[in-house]
Amino acid sequence: MRRFPVFIVAVLAATGLSVTPANAQTPSKSKVEVFNEYGPQGYVAAPTGAGTRRSLATPAATVTPIEVNGPSDKRIDLVYLGDGFTEAEQALYATEVAYSWNILAQREPFKTYRKLFNVWQVNVVSHESGSDNDPTKGVLRDTALDSTYYCEGLERLICLDIPVAESYAALAPAFDQIAVVINSPKYGGAGYIEENLVTFSGGHQSGAEILPHELGHSLGDLADEYPYWAYPNDGSVYTDEEPLFANVSIHNAEQQAAQRTKWWYWAGENTPDGGIIDTFEGAYYHNLGIYRPSDNSLMRSLLKPFNLVGREEMTRKFYEMTGLVDSATRSNAPVREPATLSVTPVPIPTVSTRWLINGHEITEWAGRTSVKVAGKKPEPHPAQPWCGRRDLRVKGTCTYTVQVFDSTQFVRNPAYRDGALTSTITWTIQDKHH
Numbered sequence: 001m002r003r004f005p006v007f008i009v010a011v012l013a014a015t016g017l018s019v020t021p022a023n024a025q026t027p028s029k030s031k032v033e034v035f036n037e038y039g040p041q042g043y044v045a046a047p048t049g050a051g052t053r054r055s056l057a058t059p060a061a062t063v064t065p066i067e068v069n070g071p072s073d074k075r076i077d078l079v080y081l082g083d084g085f086t087e088a089e090q091a092l093y094a095t096e097v098a099y100s101w102n103i104l105a106q107r108e109p110f111k112t113y114r115k116l117f118n119v120w121q122v123n124v125v126s127h128e129s130g131s132d133n134d135p136t137k138g139v140l141r142d143t144a145l146d147s148t149y150y151c152e153g154l155e156r157l158i159c160l161d162i163p164v165a166e167s168y169a170a171l172a173p174a175f176d177q178i179a180v181v182i183n184s185p186k187y188g189g190a191g192y193i194e195e196n197l198v199t200f201s202g203g204h205q206s207g208a209e210i211l212p213h214e215l216g217h218s219l220g221d222l223a224d225e226y227p228y229w230a231y232p233n234d235g236s237v238y239t240d241e242e243p244l245f246a247n248v249s250i251h252n253a254e255q256q257a258a259q260r261t262k263w264w265y266w267a268g269e270n271t272p273d274g275g276i277i278d279t280f281e282g283a284y285y286h287n288l289g290i291y292r293p294s295d296n297s298l299m300r301s302l303l304k305p306f307n308l309v310g311r312e313e314m315t316r317k318f319y320e321m322t323g324l325v326d327s328a329t330r331s332n333a334p335v336r337e338p339a340t341l342s343v344t345p346v347p348i349p350t351v352s353t354r355w356l357i358n359g360h361e362i363t364e365w366a367g368r369t370s371v372k373v374a375g376k377k378p379e380p381h382p383a384q385p386w387c388g389r390r391d392l393r394v395k396g397t398c399t400y401t402v403q404v405f406d407s408t409q410f411v412r413n414p415a416y417r418d419g420a421l422t423s424t425i426t427w428t429i430q431d432k433h434h
C-alpha cells in the first residue's frame with residue numbers, strides 16, 4: 001500500500017471521513033494462492049492494485065539479461081522484478097534473483113530443459129527498503145510495486161500493484177512469467193493465477209520455493225494436490241465430475257488401468273518425490289473422493305520435486321510453448337533442386353531427427369540436421385520423378401520431411417510424444433525434369 005501524503009491522512013482523520021480518493025473505482029480482484037510455512041494453503045481474492053492513485057506512465061528501469069538461450073518466440077521468458085530494493089540494494093537484488101533462478105534450474109524438468117528458457121532481470125528501484133506491514137502491521141514503505149504483507153488480513157500473503165508490475169515487466173524483451181522478489185527475510189508470497197505472476201520473499205529459504213510450485217500451475221497447467229486449507233481433515237468429499245487436470249482424478253488405480261486414463265501408465269514407478277506412483281486419496285481441495293499420483297509432490301508441499309506425472313506435463317507444456325525447431329530452410333514455397341535442406345533443433349540432448357522422402361524413412365539420415373536434394377538424374381533414367389534417391393521408385397511430387405522429436409524418458413504418453421514432442425517440416429521439391 002502506498003502512503004497518502006501525511007497531511008491528507010491527518011485532515012481525513014480529523015473530519016472523520018473515510019480514506020477514499022474522489023475518483024476511486026471499485027478495485028478489481030484477482031485469484032491468488034496463499035502459502036504458510038509448510039506450503040500452499042488455498043486461494044483468496046485480492047485487489048489487483050490501487051490503479052487510480054498511481055501513474056501508469058512507462059516506468060524507467062534497466063534490464064539485465066540473466067540467461068538468453070534463443071529468440072523469445074521460441075523460448076519461455078521468465079522476467080524477474082524486485083520490490084523494496086533501493087538503489088544501494090541493487091546488488092542484493094541481483095544476488096536474490098540468481099539464487100531463485102538457481103533453485104529453479106536445479107529442479108527437474110527445468111534442469112534438463114533450461115535451454116528452453118530466457119531469464120531477464122528488470123532492475124526496479126524503490127525509494128524505501130522492504131515492504132508494507134513488514135515485519136509488523138502498520139509499517140508502511142514507499143516501494144515501486146507497492147507490495148504488502150497481511151494482504152486480505154493474511155500475514156504471509158504478499159500482494160502488489162499488478163498493473164504497475166506488468167508495466168515494469170514489459171520493459172523486458174518478452175515475458176511469459178513474472179517473478180517478483182520482495183526485499184524481506186520475512187516468509188511470504190502469492191501466486192496470481194490469471195496474471196502468471198508470483199511474489200515471494202527473497203530473503204527467506206522457503207520463499208524461493210514458491211516460484212517452482214506456481215510454475216507447476218502456470219507453465220504445467222497442474223492442479224493442486226492438497227486438500228483445502230481452511231478445513232484440514234474435514235472429511236470433505238469431492239462429488240463433481242472428473243477434472244481436466246492431468247494430475248488429479250476421481251478414478252482409483254484399478255479404474256484408471258481398466259479405462260487407460262490419467263496416469264495409469266506410470267503406476268508402480270518410483271517417483272522423484274518419494275515412493276511410487278499410485279492413487280492417493282486427498283487432492284484438489286478435498287480430503288475424499290479424489291486422488292493424486294504420489295504421496296507428497298511439489299504440488300502439495302514446498303521443497304519437494306514434481307512427481308512423474310507433473311514432470312511429464314511440464315515437459316509437454318514447455319514444448320507447446322517453444323516447439324522443437326529453432327530455424328529451418330524455408331518450406332512455404334517449392335524448393336528447386338539441387339538444394340540443401342537444413343534444420344536447427346532446440347538444443348536439448350535427447351532431441352533428434354528423422355528424415356522421410358514421400359513418407360519413406362531414410363534411416364541412414366537419422367540424426368542429421370541437413371541433407372542434400374540431388375539435382376542430377378542418374379543414368380539410365382529410372383521411373384520419374386526419382387526424388388534424388390536411386391532406391392526409391394516414387395510417383396508424383398517429391399516431398400522431403402524432417403521430424404524433430406524428443407525421446408526423453410520424462411514423457412510416456414504416446415499422444416504427447418507424437419504431438420507436442422514432435423515438430424514436422426515438409427518441403428515440396430520442384431522437379432526441373434518436368
Ligand SMILES: [Zn+2]
Binds near residue numbers: 214223224
Ligand atoms: Zn498451488
